[in-house]
Amino acid sequence: MHWRDIKRFLVGKPLETQQLESERLSKVTGLAVLSSDALSSSAYATEQMLLVLMLAGPLGTAYGLKVGAFILLLLAMVVVSYRQTVHAYPGGGGAYFVAKENLGTSFGLIAAAALLVDYVLTVTVSVAAGVDAITSALPATAPHRVGMGIVAIFVVALGNLRGVRESGVLFSIPTYFFVTMFALMLIVNVVHPFGYWAPAAAAAPGQPLRESLTLWLLLKAFASGCAALTGVEAVSNGVQAFRPPESKNAATVMVWMGLILGTFFAGSTYLAYRYNVLPVGDQTVISQLGHSAFGDSPFYYLLQISTTLILILAANTSFADFPRLASILGRDAYMPRQLANRGDRLVFSNGIIVLAAVAGLLLWLFAGHTSALIHLYAVGVFVSFTLSQAGMVRRFISRRERGWASRAAVSAAGATATGIVVIIELTTKFTEGAWISALLMALLVLAFYEINHHYTFYARQISSKEWQPVWPRKHVVVVPVAGVSKSTASALAYALLLSQNIRAVAVATNPEQVAKLQDDWDMWDSGVPLEVVISPYRSIVRPLLDYIDRVENEEKPDWLTVVLPEVVPARWWHNIFHNQTALAIKAALLFRPNVVVTSVPYHLER
């Protein structure tokens, strides 16, 4: 068929289940595969923090270093705390698992909802920021912001539907390319300060302040900058992917990642402060720093390309994480079961499609503006941080293994810090978008419970344990006759195979039709008499339903089958010319117990 060919071309041929195995990662490749999401935050975290501070003018941006220092401290706490999770859960310690196991199902589901929302936003924000890197280098492309973003999401989704292997090489190249270019940019700027410095748009001194410098504004800047921490948890989810000793390697990679991310964030924040770089005009902060280091040389463009690539890689990470979590929730009957089915290519195709659709919708709704989307972001991730670490505290306390007290203290400190961030995120950015994330999480949790309830009830209802079926005996078949034609004959022929007890019935809207109809019918000599019902209201469906009621009352069958001819036209849109009455009959009988409506296809040649 046509559609299948297209699918095969785009997605590739099916794979066998046995092909499902994964290569084990070394520390170097593990860093590449699992930290692209975290490292990519360096591309926008400083900028988002400054965007808030600059509302208070130079007085505000002067606080950049101090706010940045708090974010660095938070990063260090989370990294140290998550190393403990890595050691405690060598099988992979996602927030859903950790919270469910230690705090109970409800908290597990809240963590799961937070993560799902966060994965969607990782895609949207990363793609939007990746597009920013392109439009900074090539301002002429700015009007196509949303289009470019949608294409990027589509391509990444397609790659994942084909089943992108998380192969070391594929991920290592862009990750280390980005790390190299970003490090080079920082070094050149430090060694040759103001080398090519030509500010894209310096803040005009007399520019009116839009907000005064308050604690509220600083907290809001802090909340925006906390986007730097998104993705830090990825290593703890992927412990199993490392070569043995898994936990030890993962913990080491966690520290490497923390150090690189911390350096990049600190470095770009310091340089932005020193150069008084502001995210004004059509240039991102990183693009401006790139210009000041490399001028307009190819190195600048390599930096921008590497930034775009790592951001798309970060989006790609969510395309592995979201479907995986959704499939676990599907298996646990908290989401529709289709999400738990691996498609032909061994990937969770439905989850990939849902993620791409929702992320694309958000990108379109927010016109691809990173600074608008950022207000929705990070709430989810910090909720999951908090619940995961709180779960760890509970675990340490209940197990009381050696050194439990200090470990519990570390996790408790982390949980407290990230919990405070959740409150800051929600209060300072609630009206600007955080409410959307909170609402989505709440709705998801409600949906989880509703779905679980439905599946539980359904399983109980269809379970045949300690139950023996009673096989029915009596069957009546009703054949509605619209006219004497080949399609009617095919329905009658089929009905003759089903039962000895067949009732053929025609609804006549005009009494004059009856005699001719009977004559034509009798010519067939089928042995089935034709009953004719007159309908004064021209309705076909109502008199037919009344007739079926009568048959049911007279015969009291175990099952009653209505056999309808269904014209299958050669072109799909020809359906508008056929089967309207059949559809109405089906709809009317859908909720009748022990009634089956069967369509006997009659294929038109063209």
Added chain:
Amino acid sequence: MHWRDIKRFLVGKPLETQQLESERLSKVTGLAVLSSDALSSSAYATEQMLLVLMLAGPLGTAYGLKVGAFILLLLAMVVVSYRQTVHAYPGGGGAYFVAKENLGTSFGLIAAAALLVDYVLTVTVSVAAGVDAITSALPATAPHRVGMGIVAIFVVALGNLRGVRESGVLFSIPTYFFVTMFALMLIVNVVHPFGYWAPAAAAAPGQPLRESLTLWLLLKAFASGCAALTGVEAVSNGVQAFRPPESKNAATVMVWMGLILGTFFAGSTYLAYRYNVLPVGDQTVISQLGHSAFGDSPFYYLLQISTTLILILAANTSFADFPRLASILGRDAYMPRQLANRGDRLVFSNGIIVLAAVAGLLLWLFAGHTSALIHLYAVGVFVSFTLSQAGMVRRFISRRERGWASRAAVSAAGATATGIVVIIELTTKFTEGAWISALLMALLVLAFYEINHHYTFYARQISSKEWQPVWPRKHVVVVPVAGVSKSTASALAYALLLSQNIRAVAVATNPEQVAKLQDDWDMWDSGVPLEVVISPYRSIVRPLLDYIDRVENEEKPDWLTVVLPEVVPARWWHNIFHNQTALAIKAALLFRPNVVVTSVPYHLER
């Protein structure tokens, strides 16, 4: 059911076919019923003509009287010519009939397409102009232009779905109310010229001209003013509705209508010229003439109300004409047959719904602006005028009855004049919207042929004339088993009623399931063995199709039935949790000959 209750409330209870009869009209009521569309044109025709002329400034508007005179001449020609049609076709002489009978099917279909397009535009233009009358009186309502129009279309459509009888009283009141108010306005303005004259917005003398006064501009103004003639054909369609002598009464009413319409158009054009009234600002020409006659007194508001009412009545006329023509085309197999079915309330419900949807869409697309819509209008009506009169010429010539030559000459003159108008409409307004009408007509004619071709072919294909059915003998039933549960049991139970030859098959994605499945199955003791197929690709559908192929090859049945359990959840949206695989199986088997897929409903309680 819920939906049926809402429908009953809105539309009313069903009516019997015998209730289909119509009252016969006197000349006075006949005028009211059949000329609201024509008379209502006086509300906007002068204005649309002036809107073009004023592009050339005062020099242009000075030509108003001359252009108007040509339009009056054309009106007289069409009225005289159509009186002949009324006499020749006492059964009703719609353009489709006349053209089809005398010029052949192709021209009949072109006329039909022209009329359908015209009926849609009558609704849109009349409603838009009716809304103009309201916004002229109450400028604050102007921003709600489109909303008010959509509501008006919805209300008129609903009234027609209920089955508004074309009762004399219902139509006489607004029609004669409008005739009275409009006549009063003309008289007062003539008797007391400049009584309350305060021009809404006189053209500033120094205003730059946007176009120079060319023949092209005059032709364009003429084309716009020709909207005055729309609806004139209504009487000729409705001859049968008159009391005997039908043709004579209809011919008289035709003249009355022509005289009133001519007087109104001439009067308002003359007054606009004399007062130098221009359609500027938020006041229609008629509203300004109303102000000059009545000032701000209640009479002014009565004039505006009566204008709105007659325009809505004009739209209402199309709600009778469009579904009637569509039903004739449906009966003749040029449009989908559903259009030929009378609904519960004896009206052609589908045609009404289609008309309301298309007219509403156009209104929305053109933001309710009468002057934009007018460019699409009138093309259709003049095409049908031309074809109808050309048909009459052919008829007179071929019959050669007494006086045929002079009659043919009258019709030929009319056909020529209206044919020239078609060319003027198409050339002067092609790029401004006439192309849309022309394109729609062309597409409709193509669709008529395509649909007719399909139905003809279909009828031939299912015809059982000189054909004797062969009753089949061999039947195999395949029951796909997803698991041992009550829903599976209900499918199996049903299958046991259908045939002795049942093949139950389970697709296992995991070899470990097989033994348990077999044990559970055997507990039921149904006498049907369970075959298990292993699917290494996790796909359920593909192995099942392969199995069905195998069964067909082995057994070579006349018919093969696949019996699937179908979970019917208590809430419709729960469907997302169920029956996904069943849907895929049905889709895959849709085009297989001699295969029936039957769903056995299993009703969930909640």
